[in-house]
Amino acid sequence: MPRNNQDRLVEKKKPEDESSPPRSSIDAVLNFVVPTEFVDLPTKGKFYSKDHPLHNVDTVEIKYMTAKETDILTSKQLLKKGVAVDRMLQSLILDKRIKIEELFTGDKNAILIAARISGFGQSYDATVTCRSCNAISDQSFNLGEVKSKEPPEDANYGENGTFFITLPQTKIRAEARLLTGLDEKRLSDKSDKKRKLKLPESLLTDQLKSVIVSLNEVTDRSTVEEFVDVMPAQDSNYLRNEYDKMRPDIDLSYQFDCEQCDSLNDISIPFSVNFFWPE
Numbered sequence: 001m002p003r004n005n006q007d008r009l010v011e012k013k014k015p016e017d018e019s020s021p022p023r024s025s026i027d028a029v030l031n032f033v034v035p036t037e038f039v040d041l042p043t044k045g046k047f048y049s050k051d052h053p054l055h056n057v058d059t060v061e062i063k064y065m066t067a068k069e070t071d072i073l074t075s076k077q078l079l080k081k082g083v084a085v086d087r088m089l090q091s092l093i094l095d096k097r098i099k100i101e102e103l104f105t106g107d108k109n110a111i112l113i114a115a116r117i118s119g120f121g122q123s124y125d126a127t128v129t130c131r132s133c134n135a136i137s138d139q140s141f142n143l144g145e146v147k148s149k150e151p152p153e154d155a156n157y158g159e160n161g162t163f164f165i166t167l168p169q170t171k172i173r174a175e176a177r178l179l180t181g182l183d184e185k186r187l188s189d190k191s192d193k194k195r196k197l198k199l200p201e202s203l204l205t206d207q208l209k210s211v212i213v214s215l216n217e218v219t220d221r222s223t224v225e226e227f228v229d230v231m232p233a234q235d236s237n238y239l240r241n242e243y244d245k246m247r248p249d250i251d252l253s254y255q256f257d258c259e260q261c262d263s264l265n266d267i268s269i270p271f272s273v274n275f276f277w278p279e
């Protein structure tokens, strides 16, 4: 997982300027550089297009959380907009060409976990509910043990961050891409708008239209969109399943035995309020 970047801790001292007042003690403070670490990206950079700074790059360098990020997390104004966490993560990424909303969800989640560990440690306490008896219990999760979920070994990648899936019924070779956080937000905004206007909802076809880049190498958008509208259900179900298998993420699955009823629960580690705001 994360590796400490020791080089940055030993920053070179600037030569002293004799005309200025002695300020070696101030320099000692200012020369302290916040430690950074490299976060392994679940996508390994494979799904970013050629013009993206993370194309084929498998790590991203982030700094440890500082007082500035704590300020962002506690800003009432940002919390209201629900953007505090994104703004904080953006502040941690050293390469400013990388925009948090352009990241794939799995990569963003990996950065989220690394940031939490750097700011508040690996141990994370949250309450969980038993699925059998609804008893609520406290669990302590070790975030240092969270692993990545990777695409299948035999995945068929294209050149520009895309991948190929042959549809079982029509035998068409579909080229697909992963959706970024921004793509997902646009789709849900579009869906909300349709609901408000009382128009028929079409989230599934809208998603498929965004995911499919080409069909048998035909990239013309209107052809792709017409195909999606008449696509056999068998093919669309298959495409969605294969897309989920390809989508890299972090594995938040977790098992616990309920103390009340002894049943084994398979859950996901919950992102509760005290993830970044521990009591």
Ligand SMILES: [Zn+2]
Residues within 6 Å of the ligand: 130, 131, 132, 133, 134, 135, 258, 259, 260, 261, 262, 263
């Ligand atoms: Zn139980």
